Amino acid sequence: MASVSFMPSHFLLSHSLLQGLRRNKNSSILCCKKHGLDQKICVSVREEEHVTRRREFLFQVVSAAFIFPAVAPVALDADTEVAEDFRVYTDEVNKYRIEIPQDWQVGTGEGDGVRSLIAFYPEEASNSNVSILITGLGADFTRLESFGKVDAFAESLVGGLDRSWQRPPGVAAKLIDSKSSNGLYYIEYTLKNPGESRRHLLSVLGMANNGFYNRLYTITGQFVDEEEEKFGSKIRKAVSSFRLT
Template sequence: MSGAAPMAASFASSLTNANAILPSIPISGPKCGCPAPLFRHRSPATPPRVLSSIFDQEKQAVVTLHAGSGITRRDLLGHILFSVFAVPSLPALAADEKSDFIQEFSTYNNDDDNYSLLVPAGWVQGNGKAVGERLVTAFYPANDTSVNVNVLITPVGPDYTSLGSFGTVDAFAETLVNSLDRSWKKPPGQAAKLIDSKSKKGFYYIEYTIQQPGEKKRHLLSVVGMRFNGWYNRLYTVTGQYFQEDESKYGAVLGKVVDSFKFV
């Protein structure tokens, strides 16, 4: 894939310890153990929580994209990586308060950004604005942020008219995972492993795992798409993640959420 090697090199230094780059994310507003339900319209009755300090200037080590500029091949990996590490460090409540197995879903429709996806019933919604023109919406259980789904939207340059402009899904997935993997270092760093990648109906689907030394392994599912909003193209990335040990509890749930993403 053209540009794959430079992209990987661009993020090598900043991804050695991404969790250190993105520290815990305080949520504005009062804490609540009983989230307001998600309804079938864009704005729930209770205003969504705001993800605040995640977008501080110090976080630009992961992605640098100034306001008004479009994403490039070099920036695309950073866009994905930002979505990977955007939410996991949210402060969680006691482990014994984890939510029950999800059986019901609500449809979240975003009329402003023209997309929809299924969201597990009872999950909390958080909104925020990242560096430049980047927008993020996250969904997660109020009492367990180790599992979450986030939608990241970034404007792209005029030269990139489709995902194919960034290369094939297989080449992109391999470059993404290789950029995350530091298991070959001495001492070994974060390990990343590609599980699957495929292209379907104009979207790229990528499944992989990451694990910091001494920490639990995370399982990630991402779907990437591009949409023209009347003025410019925008890149959409939906990433769902959970601890590998919770595969039986959340694997099918997040798989359904990611697969449900579509443009409207």
């Protein structure tokens, strides 16, 4: 069993809303199952609040990309092509492709029926990696624009992570860039906790239907300042190469 070092716990947002996300369309009641607990929380919301709620729930899902469990190495299959110093990894079941560095490892996390995770990371010990988290969504989530335009979403995401205003200061989050292209959201930002290295994160978000329900794809590449020269360009290439097929 291999493990990959991901974001420290003090960077994590609450993800109690990740499991059992549902909306009762008739009564305008939002219900969710608290993570790790056999307990449901239901709140009544006005119709005009639904867009805001959706944005908040997507924010919870994105934060789950930083929860990196142990991953088991997997062998490459016939769907993996070689392209110079990168190879093309194709997932025919989940319908996506991504280019990853030739010598990087591939690992999978345990699925829970709602989420599945795959990771790509250097063989050597490192804080650099790329992960793909696929999360099932309710029928209410039909397209990325349901959560707002990319710029507004990116600002909400990074603003929600920033704690530099606290006394003493917490993690400092800075939005670098955000754009929408080919049905995907691209967001780049940095996080720096006092006394630790600055972490660069590049995220791509997409949505697709598997024939039964919509799913959110969250691709996250990250590296710290000290590893930017060695891994920065590789991670940027990998993240930008992601395509739904």
